[in-house]
Amino acid sequence: MKKQIKNLFCVIFVLTLILLIFSSCASKNPANTDSNVGETSGQTADTAESTTEGKLPFTPTVMDLGGRTFLFADCSWGTETTSDQRDVKAEAENGETINDAVYARNMAVNEMFNCNIDEQKYTDNGALLTGIKKSVNAGDSQFDAAYIRFSGNLSPLATGNYLLDLKKLPNMDLTQPWWDQNCVSMISICNKLFAVTGDIEILDKGAVNAFVFNKKLQADYQIEDLYSLVKNGQWTLPKMLQICTQISADLNGDGVMDENDRYGLLYYRDSMPAFLAGCNAYIALKDADDVPYLSFNDQKVYDALDSIYDVIYNKNVAFHTMIAFGDSGFIIKGGAMFQNNQSLLMYIRMTEIEGLRGMDTDFGILPFPKYDDTQTNYLSLVNAMIGSALCVPTTADPEVSSAVLEAMAYESRYTLLPAYYDVMLKNKVSRDSDSEEMLNIIYGNMTYDIGGIFAFGGIDNELMYHTMTYGRAMASFYAKNEGKAQKDIDKLVASIQAIS
Numbered sequence: 001m002k003k004q005i006k007n008l009f010c011v012i013f014v015l016t017l018i019l020l021i022f023s024s025c026a027s028k029n030p031a032n033t034d035s036n037v038g039e040t041s042g043q044t045a046d047t048a049e050s051t052t053e054g055k056l057p058f059t060p061t062v063m064d065l066g067g068r069t070f071l072f073a074d075c076s077w078g079t080e081t082t083s084d085q086r087d088v089k090a091e092a093e094n095g096e097t098i099n100d101a102v103y104a105r106n107m108a109v110n111e112m113f114n115c116n117i118d119e120q121k122y123t124d125n126g127a128l129l130t131g132i133k134k135s136v137n138a139g140d141s142q143f144d145a146a147y148i149r150f151s152g153n154l155s156p157l158a159t160g161n162y163l164l165d166l167k168k169l170p171n172m173d174l175t176q177p178w179w180d181q182n183c184v185s186m187i188s189i190c191n192k193l194f195a196v197t198g199d200i201e202i203l204d205k206g207a208v209n210a211f212v213f214n215k216k217l218q219a220d221y222q223i224e225d226l227y228s229l230v231k232n233g234q235w236t237l238p239k240m241l242q243i244c245t246q247i248s249a250d251l252n253g254d255g256v257m258d259e260n261d262r263y264g265l266l267y268y269r270d271s272m273p274a275f276l277a278g279c280n281a282y283i284a285l286k287d288a289d290d291v292p293y294l295s296f297n298d299q300k301v302y303d304a305l306d307s308i309y310d311v312i313y314n315k316n317v318a319f320h321t322m323i324a325f326g327d328s329g330f331i332i333k334g335g336a337m338f339q340n341n342q343s344l345l346m347y348i349r350m351t352e353i354e355g356l357r358g359m360d361t362d363f364g365i366l367p368f369p370k371y372d373d374t375q376t377n378y379l380s381l382v383n384a385m386i387g388s389a390l391c392v393p394t395t396a397d398p399e400v401s402s403a404v405l406e407a408m409a410y411e412s413r414y415t416l417l418p419a420y421y422d423v424m425l426k427n428k429v430s431r432d433s434d435s436e437e438m439l440n441i442i443y444g445n446m447t448y449d450i451g452g453i454f455a456f457g458g459i460d461n462e463l464m465y466h467t468m469t470y471g472r473a474m475a476s477f478y479a480k481n482e483g484k485a486q487k488d489i490d491k492l493v494a495s496i497q498a499i500s
Contacts, residue, residue, distance in 0.1 A: 063400065105415040109408050125149040133162060196390055200409040204446075207386045210347075216361040248261075249262045278369060320467065331352055462474070
């Protein structure tokens with residue numbers, strides 16, 4: 001146990017320096033300009049180096065909880081086990097990387113507060129929503145915290161006054177680097193924040209959208225160095241289309257492009273909001289008063305959509321795995337096609353990369369392409385469907401919850417984060433040092449679209465389902481639903497402003 005924690009300290013020291021380099025040019029308001037959307041805030045390298053074993057300074061608000069249980073509410077995610085909340089509880093060390101990191105963190109926090117961290121896991125996010133509402137409505141303080149899904153959970157809980165404003169909690173410092181500063185700035189409403197992500201969990205990182213690429217096909221077809229394209233700022237939508245067309249082929253010669261053939265790209269409907277955010281285009285942004293406004297009806301958005309459609313709707317180039325295999329098979333069967341060397345690129349949510357560990361052919365990891373080479377950053381959207389965020393029910397004790405959560409987040413930075421980032425991804429999954437740099441870019445530019453998180457006008461949902469029919473009429477859909485989207489915003493703002 002001590003040896004494991006010592007090794008993790010060594011790993012996190014290196015990780016801290018890397019992350020701090022990428023985050024040093026951060027903006028506190030990443031939703032306003034092209035140049036800073038998705039960048040992160042952080043400490044300086046000097047600060048990290050000056051502390052013991054590379055750890056940032058931290059003085060916890062310690063209290064004796066008398067051995068009581070500190071209880072989280074969270075949920076499972078059906079057959080997609082890697083999308084379950086795996087970062088709350090561990091019964092004992094068992095040699096599994098994430099489990100042992102969670103155990104080490106919890107033991108440190110349990111000892112610090114004389115408590116026992118536990119969870120109540122609901123079957124799905126609908127049951128989770130019902131469970132939290134029922135508990136709060138009954139005045140029951142059973143839940144000290146909860147991990148909720150952005151889509152479907154955050155809006156009804158926030159507007160229904162079921163969650164505390166995290167900015168008002170006495171023992172939680174949201175300016176610290178163990179909290180995701182992009183999340184803090186991008187999903188607040190009227191300067192109130194009801195959920196947050198950070199080092200305390202891994203499912204937010206698993207919900208990040210990215211691509212993997214097949215190195216054998218890249219070499220066989222003399223595809224240019226994709227890593228260099230990213231590093232030189234030239235990994236763009238037009239470049240992606242050009243590369244994909246170099247590799248597609250009707251392998252069995254039957255004149256029909258299907259699951260038996262080879263493609264430049266495998267994707268499914270969830271990729272659409274990620275493509276748009278990758279182009280620095282969002283459904284909604286916020287004004288100077290932290291009030292959301294619709295930003296979708298802009299020529300840049302429609303130009304971006306046209307460019308994206310040119311890539312993904314070319315059936316000789318791209319293969320829609322959800323259309324082909326349905327909701328129950330698109331990840332497994334699409335992943336099998338990729339492992340069978342039937343595609344150069346494959347869209348993934350990062351949770352899915354674990355399923356590629358047994359792949360014989362080497363693969364690499366890439367961020368989403370930019371709209372063009374004038375765009376500054378590669379932006380990595382957190383998938384609102386499976387993305388998880390931490391919140392505190394209104395019936396919880398704010399002093400206790402904030403103190404324990406702050407300590408958990410800090411300890412996670414030196415246990416859970418390196419276990420996930422360094423060991424799980426870099427050492428077990430990715431196959432080269434360049435992939436490590438790609439991961440730094442991807443995770444250093446996590447971004448959020450409040451228009452999708454709060455489902456204004458159903459635009460985010462339509463973006464995804466539009467691909468199921470290869471539709472190109474999002475402008476028409478927006479025109480018909482703009483009024484509804486604005487009413488959704490007005491209702492949300494009014495509900496948030498009414499909360500004291």
